Amino acid sequence: MVVNRKIKIDNEEIFYFLEDNNRPKVLFLHGFNSSHNFTFQLRQNKKRKYDIVAFDFPGCGKSSNNQKISVENYQKIAVNFIKTLDLKVKIVVAHSLGAAIGLHILKENLVEKAILAGPLNPFIFDSSFKKQMERLGFWLLPRNLYEAKETVTNLFYKDKPNSEASLFKSAIAFFKLVEEKKELFSDMVFDQILNLDWHKNVLLPLYEQKNEYFLIGAEMDKFVPLRSVEKVGATFGKKVVKFEKTGHAIFYEKSDLINAEIEKIL
Secondary structure (H helix, E strand, O other): OEEEEEEEEOOEEEEEEEEOOOOOEEEEEOOOOOOHHHHHHHHOOOOOOOEEEEEOOOOOOOOOOOOOOOHHHHHHHHHHHHHHOOOOEEEEEEEOOHHHHHHHHHHOOOEEEEEEEOOOOHHHHOHHHHHHHHHHHHHHOOOOHHHHHHHHHHHOOOOOOOOHHHHHHHHHHHHHHHHHHHHHHHHHHHHHHOOHHHHHHHHHHHHOOOOOEEEEEEOOOOOOOHHHHHHHHHHHOOOEEEEOOOOOOHHHHOHHHHHHHHHHOO
């Protein structure tokens, strides 16, 4: 059985996708300005040994945005989503910004384990990533079509074939979406994602927890550099799995490897 519907949570209409086929439940949390559809390729794998559960955070996909957008708000939504549906979640799999939410529900003991792919982390502020950090704000909230094209280009592994026409079409669609939501997401980007103090005070303590999680880093990730993910692993004694020839769009480029890592720890 598959469910696609909305549910009222904390004054928001949250759209979610849920499989209920008597298999272990794996909750997927998307990244910044994305949606539950980042699981699309995984859903096509009919030989999976688990059920997929995913939802759209406020301001994303088909969910509403009636309150101020923040990581803390997303964390609260995720907690209450699990509790409202009375879900027994085996693993949470979080991408990019979703790691801040995945680590929170892991700390709340609402899931048994976590897999963090290309996870936002405090070590992106290392001086060696200065040039990338200077661009990150413009990649997340591009000011013009050129920057939108740069965002789309840098999401993927550099040798991935992509026609100029297709790239331009994707950039136009992305820029249109950002234009509609720029004001909505501005505080989250500049006060949280790009704010070192927020990382130190909010995100770092989540990484320090003793609950079970491991990390996936992409060799060619320009948004969350592999070396920053490796530093998380080295600092907190966590396993890091490296995906070669992969960019930040990990779930698009390597869904088969993601699936394999999930099934190893079911």
